[in-house]
Amino acid sequence: MDGAAVPARPSGLSAYVAVSQALGLTLLLSTGAWLGRYRGGLGWHSALQINVHPLCMVLGMVFLQGDALLVYRVFRNEPKRSTKALHALLHGLALLIALVVIAVFESHRAKGIPNMYSLHSWCGMAAFVLYLLQWLLGCGFFLLPGASFSLRGRYKPQHIFIGIALFALSITSCLLGITEMLLFNIRDSYSRFVPEGVLANTLGVLLVAFGLVVSYVLTRDEWKRPPLAEELALSMDFKTLTEGESPDGGSQ
Amino acid sequence: MDGAAVPARPSGLSAYVAVSQALGLTLLLSTGAWLGRYRGGLGWHSALQINVHPLCMVLGMVFLQGDALLVYRVFRNEPKRSTKALHALLHGLALLIALVVIAVFESHRAKGIPNMYSLHSWCGMAAFVLYLLQWLLGCGFFLLPGASFSLRGRYKPQHIFIGIALFALSITSCLLGITEMLLFNIRDSYSRFVPEGVLANTLGVLLVAFGLVVSYVLTRDEWKRPPLAEELALSMDFKTLTEGESPDGGSQ
Numbered sequence: 001m002d003g004a005a006v007p008a009r010p011s012g013l014s015a016y017v018a019v020s021q022a023l024g025l026t027l028l029l030s031t032g033a034w035l036g037r038y039r040g041g042l043g044w045h046s047a048l049q050i051n052v053h054p055l056c057m058v059l060g061m062v063f064l065q066g067d068a069l070l071v072y073r074v075f076r077n078e079p080k081r082s083t084k085a086l087h088a089l090l091h092g093l094a095l096l097i098a099l100v101v102i103a104v105f106e107s108h109r110a111k112g113i114p115n116m117y118s119l120h121s122w123c124g125m126a127a128f129v130l131y132l133l134q135w136l137l138g139c140g141f142f143l144l145p146g147a148s149f150s151l152r153g154r155y156k157p158q159h160i161f162i163g164i165a166l167f168a169l170s171i172t173s174c175l176l177g178i179t180e181m182l183l184f185n186i187r188d189s190y191s192r193f194v195p196e197g198v199l200a201n202t203l204g205v206l207l208v209a210f211g212l213v214v215s216y217v218l219t220r221d222e223w224k225r226p227p228l229a230e231e232l233a234l235s236m237d238f239k240t241l242t243e244g245e246s247p248d249g250g251s252q
Numbered sequence: 253m254d255g256a257a258v259p260a261r262p263s264g265l266s267a268y269v270a271v272s273q274a275l276g277l278t279l280l281l282s283t284g285a286w287l288g289r290y291r292g293g294l295g296w297h298s299a300l301q302i303n304v305h306p307l308c309m310v311l312g313m314v315f316l317q318g319d320a321l322l323v324y325r326v327f328r329n330e331p332k333r334s335t336k337a338l339h340a341l342l343h344g345l346a347l348l349i350a351l352v353v354i355a356v357f358e359s360h361r362a363k364g365i366p367n368m369y370s371l372h373s374w375c376g377m378a379a380f381v382l383y384l385l386q387w388l389l390g391c392g393f394f395l396l397p398g399a400s401f402s403l404r405g406r407y408k409p410q411h412i413f414i415g416i417a418l419f420a421l422s423i424t425s426c427l428l429g430i431t432e433m434l435l436f437n438i439r440d441s442y443s444r445f446v447p448e449g450v451l452a453n454t455l456g457v458l459l460v461a462f463g464l465v466v467s468y469v470l471t472r473d474e475w476k477r478p479p480l481a482e483e484l485a486l487s488m489d490f491k492t493l494t495e496g497e498s499p500d501g502g503s504q
Contacts, residue, residue, distance in 0.1 A: 117443045119431050119456040126457075161471060165464055172424045172460075176431050179371050183435040191369045204371040205378075208424075212417055219413060 007077060007226065016217050017074055023210040024063040030203040031058045038196040039185070050107040052100055054177060060097030061127065061170040062207060064090055066214040069163060072225045073217055080231055088143055091135050098128055120176035127169040134162055164215060171211040175204045259329060259478065268469050269326055275462040276315040282455040283310045290448040291437070302359040304352055306429060312349030313379065313422040314459060316342055318466040321415060324477045325469055332483055340395055343387050350380055372428035379421040386414055416470060423463045427456050 035041060035051045042051050068090030075083045101124070108115050116125065141147045141155050178200050182190055190197045217223060287293060287303045294303050320342035327335045353376070360367050368377065393399045393407050430452050434442055442449045469475060 114443045114445075117445055117449065119427060119434070119453045122453050122457060123427070123460065157473070161468060165467065168420055169460065172427060175371060175375070175424060176427055179428050179431050180435065182371070183432065183439075187435075191366045193366075193369055197369060201371045201374050205374060208375065208378075208421065215417065216413060221409070 009076065010223050013073060013217065013223050016213060017070065020066065020070065020210060020213045020217065023206060023213060024066065027058055027063060027203065027206050027210055028055075030199065030206060031055050034196070034199050034203060038199070044103075047107075047110075049103050049110070052103040053107075054174075054181070056097050056100035056103070057124075057170075057174055057177065058207070060094040060100075061131070062174060062210065064094035064097065065131070065167055065170060066210060068094060069167060069214060069218055073223055076225045077228070079228070083225075084142060088135070088139055091131075091138070095128075095132055095135060098131070101125075101128060118176075118180060120173060120180050123169060123176060124173035127166055127173050130162070131166050131170070134159070134166060164218060167214070168211060171207050174207050178204050261328070262475050265325060265469065265475050268465060269322060272318065272322065272462060272465045272469065275458060275465060276318065279310055279315060279455065279458050279462055280307075282451065282458060283307050286448070286451050286455060290451070296355075299359075299362075301355050301362070304355040305359075306426075306433070308349050308352035308355070309376075309422075309426055309429065310459070312346040312352075313383070314426060314462065316346035316349065317383070317419055317422060318462060320346060321419060321466060321470055325475055328477045329480070331480070335477075336394060340387070340391055343383075343390070347380075347384055347387060350383075353377075353380060370428075370432060372425060372432050375421060375428060376425035379418055379425050382414070383418050383422070386411070386418060416467060419466070420463060423459050426459050430456050 031054055035055060039051050040048050042048055042055065044052065068087055071083055071087045071090065075086065105115055107113075115121065137155075138159055141152055141159070147155075182197055182200055186194060186196055283306055287307060291303050292300050294300055294307065296304065320339055323335055323339045323342065327338065357367055359365075367373065389407075390411055393404055393411070399407075434449055434452055438446060438448055
């Protein structure tokens with residue numbers, strides 16, 4: 001930091017981030033407990049293949065996606081370029097894990113069940129395809145050279161809005177998946193409050209809670225990442241050169 | 253307006269609001285078409301009582317709630333007090349219509365089905381109770397006298413965040429309800445892409461689209477309601493008097 005004073009972390013931010021991580025880990029444990037205790041566990045070359053799908057979606061499309069969104073708040077005093085690379089890396093990892101969506105297609109093929117007929121599949125596939133597109137556009141605009149400062153500045157608010165919207169859509173798709181799985185497997189006993197139903201409902205509530213805490217951290221104005229001193233100086237130079245808007249000068 | 257020039261409406265806002273209203277009306281028509289064409293229509297003292305629930309939820313908890321959120325953007329040049337009253341009125345109307353949730357309890361009682369066991373009911377009831385609480389707190393803080401300017405200023409960002417989050421949760425609950433209703437009624441034919449399944453899925457996609465357009469309008473910085481000249485003067489007076497923050501001076 002060249003001896004410069006590190007700006008203090010805003011009060012409350014660490015507590016909210018800690019809660020989000022505790023919720024994220026609880027999500028993974030609850031999903032594991034549900035699949036392990038009531039759905040026979042995991043497997044690829046067996047009828048258990050379908051169970052890989054919910055675990056990978058909660059890990060990739062929820063936990064990792066949420067953490068990728070949080071990096072600008074958590075690593076607020078690191079250079080922007082490193083934070084941006086970590087943001088892209090975590091989203092990329094989330095996408096790779098979410099690719100296990102093919103487990104469902106494989107499992108459906110083995111059982112002769114058609115694909116893409118349910119609202120869950122429509123929402124989930126839309127979330128996945130748009131997430132991939134958003135990642136590619138994000139890399140193209142913000143990581144690779146080529147996009148002008150003013151173009152980046154115009155695209156950035158859309159990138160942020162779509163990012164949070166896709167996170168919400170991913171969580172919604174998970175809730176739809178939980179409901180489908182319960183109604184396919186325990187339709188007759190679900191209304192008797194059997195433990196599997198209560199556990200899976202609780203997983204749904206935890207997913208909503210994780211989404212709320214992450215979105216709150218992301219949208220609270222005072223917690224946005226302020227530009228570091230050197231970024232501010234650099235962006236002023238660019239502004240003078242281009243007479244355009246500086247996307248990196250503002251908080252993200 | 254005492255001869256003062258009316259500030260121009262930001263470019264694009266009217267188009268987005270028009271799209272939101274077209275989507276909202278299409279939502280209502282699609283729900284009506286689904287219930288009328290495939291679920292036997294509406295009725296209170298019959299087995300059709302359960303059908304009143306989805307229509308009222310789409311009308312109250314989605315369309316009216318969305319429109320109530322938009323009033324600060326649409327009536328941006330009206331006095332704040334009138335806009336605030338309309339905001340509270342539309343939310344109150346949405347709540348009244350959503351009260352028809354009792355249709356489900358009545359229908360379940362008649363058929364001997366337990367209540368509140370599904371993830372849809374957990375999310376839906378949470379959305380309704382928190383929405384009622386948010387409305388009461390909103391009236392208490394912003395409509396009734398009593399809350400200090402600085403207290404209003406501290407509560408306002410929370411009120412806005414929770415408002416958008418509850419809107420998203422309401423839409424998610426509707427999607428869960430659609431999935432439940434389809435799996436209870438057309439479980440065996442759903443995977444054959446029967447028209448009822450495709451129509452209800454399309455309704456789900458329209459609900460997501462309505463949520464996205466409304467949220468985009470609400471969160472776009474340039475479209476926030478700027479304080480009118482007289483509000484700015486008034487808030488400066490209060491600021492001088494109280495040395496505190498002015499919640500009405502900022503944009504909402």
